[in-house]
């Protein structure tokens with residue numbers, strides 16, 4: 437599943453090239469998670485001003501309104517001058533004067549949604565309840581600790597829920613907790629201020645590092661299909677059950693938390 441770093445790297449892969457492009461047409465394939473919310477013809481003639489990211493949404497700012505894109509479980513975006521005819525999993529094409537942006541999404545949990553503006557009910561429904569951006573200055577260690585104090589759920593699930601901080605998905609939650617030395621099952625409310633500060637820093641570092649790693653492959657990103665595996669090369673615990681911890685050689689363990697696999701080192705993350 438594309439996580440925040442993959443979405444950010446996808447954004448970096450085409451944001452500069454599409455800025456200023458005029459939309460010539462839009463094409464829909466099979467239904468996605470949510471409807472487009474306008475007739476495709478209504479997008480014609482509008483200009484793409486910029487591409488921003490909010491959580492795992494990409495926001496294409498148009499001269500009128502905005503287009504929200506989400507990659508869902510299996511989506512990827514490609515932006516290129518010339519693309520082959522749409523295949524069975526290509527469900528949204530935005531043809532512009534600078535190239536075509538195409539959403540390929542076999543499982544169709546992704547979406548392309550038009551909204552009149554960020555205050556429009558359609559946009560508010562999708563973006564309104566998102567937590568703080570982890571890679572922005574708004575993500576504050578003190579406020580993060582206070583937020584943790586209020587919640588009795590296991591810290592891993594608190595991170596995934598996205599209310600305190602947005603976009604920390606399954607891979608990076610496990611990784612950040614490892615770097616902070618915190619057991620994923622620990623109740624969020626039991627995390628001390630210094631440990632919360634450590635976790636705050638770890639969340640930022642693992643995400644920033646993943647964006648850098650993905651960004652370093654941008655050279656080969658002309659057909660921007662994000663390969664999730666690319667970002668897991670340096671995983672300390674994620675996906676490493678049964679293998680020795682890279683720090684202490686204790687066997688990495690996996691458990692299920694809310695249907696999701698969690699990985700941790702029982703020695704480095706004692707409590």
Ligand SMILES: [Zn+2]
Nearest residue numbers: 681684701704
């Ligand atoms: Zn260890």
